[in-house]
Amino acid sequence: MPEVIFPLDSTKKFEDQEKVGHNRWHPEIPPVATVKPGDVFRVHCREWFDGAIVNDDSAEDILNAPLPTVHKLSGPFAIEGAQPGDLLVVDILDVGPVPQEDSGPLAGQGWGYTGIFSTNNGGGFLTEQFPDAYKAIWDFTGQVASSRHIPEVSFTGLIHPGLMGTAPSAELLAKWNKREGDLIATDPNRVPPLALPPLPQDAVLGGVPQSDFDRVAGEAARTAPPRENGGNQDIKNFSKGTRVFYPVFVNGANLSMGDLHFSQGDGEITFCGAIEMGGFLDLRVDLIKGGMDTYGVSENAIFMPGIVDPRFSEWLAFSGTSVTLDGEQKYLDSHLSYQRACLHAIDYLTKFGYSREQAYLLLGAAPIEGRLSGVVDIPNSCSTVYLPTSIFDFDVRPSASGPHQVESRMAAPMAKNK
Numbered sequence: 001m002p003e004v005i006f007p008l009d010s011t012k013k014f015e016d017q018e019k020v021g022h023n024r025w026h027p028e029i030p031p032v033a034t035v036k037p038g039d040v041f042r043v044h045c046r047e048w049f050d051g052a053i054v055n056d057d058s059a060e061d062i063l064n065a066p067l068p069t070v071h072k073l074s075g076p077f078a079i080e081g082a083q084p085g086d087l088l089v090v091d092i093l094d095v096g097p098v099p100q101e102d103s104g105p106l107a108g109q110g111w112g113y114t115g116i117f118s119t120n121n122g123g124g125f126l127t128e129q130f131p132d133a134y135k136a137i138w139d140f141t142g143q144v145a146s147s148r149h150i151p152e153v154s155f156t157g158l159i160h161p162g163l164m165g166t167a168p169s170a171e172l173l174a175k176w177n178k179r180e181g182d183l184i185a186t187d188p189n190r191v192p193p194l195a196l197p198p199l200p201q202d203a204v205l206g207g208v209p210q211s212d213f214d215r216v217a218g219e220a221a222r223t224a225p226p227r228e229n230g231g232n233q234d235i236k237n238f239s240k241g242t243r244v245f246y247p248v249f250v251n252g253a254n255l256s257m258g259d260l261h262f263s264q265g266d267g268e269i270t271f272c273g274a275i276e277m278g279g280f281l282d283l284r285v286d287l288i289k290g291g292m293d294t295y296g297v298s299e300n301a302i303f304m305p306g307i308v309d310p311r312f313s314e315w316l317a318f319s320g321t322s323v324t325l326d327g328e329q330k331y332l333d334s335h336l337s338y339q340r341a342c343l344h345a346i347d348y349l350t351k352f353g354y355s356r357e358q359a360y361l362l363l364g365a366a367p368i369e370g371r372l373s374g375v376v377d378i379p380n381s382c383s384t385v386y387l388p389t390s391i392f393d394f395d396v397r398p399s400a401s402g403p404h405q406v407e408s409r410m411a412a413p414m415a416k417n418k
Helices: 170-185 210-219 334-350 356-365
Strands: 003-006 033-035 040-045 074-079 087-097 111-116 133-141 144-147 150-156 160-166 243-247 255-261 271-276 279-288 302-304 315-321 369-374 382-388
Touching (some): 003 033, 074 279, 087 255, 111 356, 150 356, 160 243, 271 356, 315 334, 334 356, 334 369, 334 382
Parallel strands (some): 003 040
Antiparallel strands (some): 040 279, 074 255, 111 271, 144 150, 160 255, 243 302, 315 382, 369 382
16 A cells, blocks of 8 residues: 555544645645655545535535535645646556544545535536535445435446645735626625635635644635646546646645545536545646647646446437527527537436436536537527436336336435524
């Protein structure tokens, strides 16, 4: 086993560990360890809410999820010799749930969860149609996930980190805060908000000195969106065997990671749409000196997908176009067309006895594929959702005999907006 350079004790909260990570982006958060190009090492990761979501049949914890506290990131890790303008090469050698702990109160100890966030607490891709909080618990058997809350379905997980990235420079951080603040100002009272500004409350900043803490907390960026440094990209193909090339903006690069997922559909459409868990990452790092200019990677990572994708031979695909539910035509709106494709898949699955919320949770957690199928044929963009048929215990294809009805078991727990 590689050397563990960031251990986590499952009996302690994230902030009480021997080494403390962070939940904001800032160039002044000091590294917790230094590695050399070519080094192989292991990092433990806590799920993004640090145990606030529990294995039960209630969704009250999703309704009241402490969004300002996320993400609980492991790191930063300095890479010896890394300088601004370099490319940091990160190989994901292995990734999995909490090692040797297949039961316990933390997600990753033999189980994980998917949530639909309420509109008043972050919302999701389809928050206008699904404004309330729901939850599904998934049990892990080896690499297979199944849920008491979504019957007659199971699938092999494509395990991956939802979040990994390098630290921003002070200039890049200021750019983020300016452009996101300008966006918020266009509709400051929107629910959910258009963006998440710096928030000193609940900031975890690792080893930042107390004398600088308030200033750094007031400047540091939230970790919710993806940005030029990578960050919360939620790409399901960041699995075992992936190689990522990250831009370096500060000396040492200061690499951080977390938000592990047992499985996820393209888009993580419920916002807490993956099967969230804690676990471990085995990594190897290297540098390409001056690589940002050499390869034109001045912003946003490029990557080579992993090598362990589940192999599906048959799919049922749903399409959508850029027309609203009210029949209003929009111009080549691919975001809207993907929403419509997802809603068509949800409507279809309800014919088999699933509730709309169960179907929505399933699309977030299962390894569906989302594709931009047409983006040039004015005025309609066309997006598609590919649903693997083999994840169901029954034949989900249309047939003359009509849709199978799933066995009525426990519904997905709900907590209504208050």
